């Protein structure tokens with residue numbers, strides 16, 4: 232039996248097993264801030280978007296699998312709430328914290344078992360410290376970069392898991408990672424934006440498959456015109472990841488949600504409604 236057939240057989244075996252278990256799972260989209268761009272130029276290394284103004288949203292996601300909760304990405308810092316800050320081409324804002332939104336679901340930060348990060352940028356880790364008891368899931372190469380000595384402010388924001396002698400539970404993810412062990416939620420290796428960048432694929436019983444990009448894409452135009460941000464760590468890896476992501480989305484007939492694109496907000500129910 233050749234390799235392709237072995238893979239096909241494995242998929243056939245795995246498929247019904249996952250379906251039979253039909254995990255009790257739902258997902259909420261949380262508002263984790265806004266990023267107004269005075270110039271979208273830096274989001275292409277071939278001058279695709281020079282001079283364009285653009286408003287991006289910042290999204291986090293809460294996923295419940297039976298009695299366990301995963302927070303996917305941790306947004307902008309809570310200190311920004313009700314204020315705004317200017318950095319580089321960005322004006323940053325935050326209306327509600329993650330804890331505010333958990334409270335609306337009668338949850339507290341202590342209820343979160345797992346915090347998964349697509350990558351280490353500031354708009355994805357800002358409120359991670361609110362969940363020191365949670366297990367951190369981070370790409371291994373991202374964790375290495377954060378502890379390399381060149382990213383001290385980032386390291387401070389992830390101190391419970393990555394400071395020297397930290398005792399927080401951490402999984403340094405190499406390749407893909409089956410988050411709950413039942414195939415329902417998987418982190419996908421999508422390197423290039425950062426060295427250990429991940430996307431997330433979620434299989435919901437009624438909604439179907441949803442793929443969250445992380446920052447593989449920031450807005451829809453990048454899918455069609457292959458806009459690679461000038462600040463990505465590896466152009467070739469980014470293009471390879473885009474190829475993998477697009478092919479997988481097509482094969483799984485997935486709903487693709489670009490986490491930063493406000494035009495994708497209506498692809499999931501509006502909080503506090505969940506996708507089931």
Ligand SMILES: [Zn+2]
Nearest residue numbers: 352354355446
């Ligand atoms: Zn981002």
